[in-house]
Amino acid sequence: MHDDIEQIARRGLAAVVESDVAPADLDPAADMADTYGLTSLNKVLFLTSVCEEAEVSLAHFTEQDVARMRTLGDVTEALGKRQGTRV
Amino acid sequence: MTESVINHVVANPPGPDHRIRFIRLFGTESMTLRELHERAEKVAARLVALGVRPGDRIGILAANSLEWVLLDLAALRLKVVTAGFEPGKFTSDTALATRYDLRLIFTDKPDEQLDSLPINEVRTWSETSDGPVAPPPARYSADEPSTIKFTSGSTGTPKGLPASVGSIDSSITAVQEMFAHGPDDDIFIFLPLSLLQQRYWIYSALRYGHDVTVSTYEAAFATLGTARPTVVMGVPGFFDSARRHIEGRATQIAGDPAAARRAAAVKLFGDRIRYLWTGSAPADPDTLRFFTECALPIYEGYGLNETCIVSKNYPGHSRDGSVGRLLPGKQVIVDDDGVVSIRSDHPVSLAYAYAEPGDSERVFGPDGTVRTGDLGYMDADGYLYIRGRADDVIVLGNGRKVIVRPIEEKLKRSPAIEEAVVYCPTETYLVAVVSPATEPADEAAIEEHVDRINTMSAPDERIFRVVIARQRFSIDNDLLTAQFKPKRRRIFQAYRADMVRIQEDSHA
Secondary structure, eight states, X not given: OHHHHHHHHHHHHHHHTTSOOOGGGOOTTSBHHHHHOOOHHHHHHHHHXXXXXXXXXXXXXXXXXXXXXXXXXXXXXXXXXXXXXXX | OOSOHHHHHHHSOOOTTOEEEEEETTEEEEEEHHHHHHHHHHHHHHHHHTTOOTTOEEEEEOOSOHHHHHHHHXXXXXXXXXXXXXXXXXXXXXXXXXXXXXXXXXXXXXXXXXXXXXTHHHHXXXXXXXXXXXXXXXXXXXXXXXEEEEEOOSSSSOEEEEEEHXXXXXXXXXXXXXXXXXXXXXXXXXXXXXXXXHXXXXXXXXXXXXXXXXXXXTTHHHHHHHHOOSEEEEOHHHHHHHHHHXXXXXXXXXXXXXXXXXXXXXXXXXXXXXXXXXOSSOOOHHHHHHHHHTTOOEEEEEEETTTEEEEEOBTTBOOTTSOOEEOTTEEEEEOTTOEEEEEESSOSOSSOBSOOTTXXXXXXXXXXXXEEEEEEXXXXXXXXXXXXXXXXXXXXXXXXXXXXHHHHXXXXXXXXXXXXXXXXXXXXXEEEEEEESSSSOOHHHHHHXXXXXXXXXXXXXXXXXXXXXXSOOOTTTTSBOTTSOBOHHHHHHHHHHHHHHHHHXXXX
């Protein structure tokens, strides 16, 4: 299940960071802001899109949870725990 | 002027028909504006019981919330001055209280509550029915401040800027005349309430009778579509991000591309948008055009912390490339160098507080006229155009003047460049300091982009050398303001040696 979310997250991040990095080349351990230039606004937009596609409700998370999601791996793990819980 | 908006809001409970909603990621809370008003009165009574008196100052360092709004309205009622601190930029400690003369600080940061009060107590105060009784509502004169804003400018620690009630009244009244917010409107705000202008729309709802929705920054994109506001207040960067999202989503929708973009825009913003509001930084003309073509009219305006809203495009009175017509009570003075100053019937302030000697004199005239440092002009029909910053003008050794903002805009069109600032360290050649979009920087792409721009530019406007920033510009490294604008002087100081070395190398 996490694999699906990881692919969705990779596509979502690649789409929002405005660079030529292919989804498969994104480093899941890299800080998304420092490495890929993800702004705070685009981070919110990215998470919104990924949650929508993965059918995970953003309502499961708090603003502090979002702040703690710094890497692609953080996103995959957090959403993976909530997959299939869209309300 | 008609009756003060602030005095009206403080003294008159609103009708029962309109609501305020508070949106966080995990849920939405809604209440009538009348209930909000009643609860703020209870909070005011508690503040008095804590010893807070008219003229005192309280600090609020918290994300957007019901508690934030209750404290603000309670302080207004008591003539207590609020100081809103942007989360992430300030820490609620004793030093903050001392530096800004704060009687109390309220915060939502549990680990910072040693020297402050947890803001969630405010909710409890507002829910208690047997608490103390609040004193009668205060009444303000136009020149009294109700709040203090903080402006980072291009260098140094934030300066204070007490904001007069007259300036708040005149701005809200003028906006109401232009946009006629009515019973069917619901204004969506998500930028920090520490920015005074975001609170205007709550005061507007209480005064004129419309709904208002207050979201956290993080929940805005996720909830806009279902919240179905009629107006969204955002900075240009927000609308740029929204545009890219809509363009991406539209490619997944079959059929006519323009219709697909409109459908994707409705999905993001909801189906009730009457208009979108932007300002505080120059908007990308392509983004403005994009939203207009998506049937979401977007209106750009102009103003500084020191001036409040100066001009605004609005329905039926909008012109491409301009920042709109002047609000009543504002006057633009353009000097011989093209630098814009703003005179206001009700100035925001006459000076900064907590500033270095000379800071105020550089910006404020004796009557509160503000030297903006922006270059601009008015057309024959009264529309204001801003061409750049006066300190963006470089005078070359050959006497020619170069306005660098358009060059910087061209540089930023490269996906490899996040931000760019152009200097002329020896009055001979232009040097760009660029903040790369990625780390490590895509040097080849940056170089290729600069070469392409240079081939299309006049000789004086060509970039002779590029310095790629070792670390991307950020608020944390103090190279961006809180509004994500580059701090020109700081960047110059940080990279002066690199620029000069490059110049020396190039002449070696």
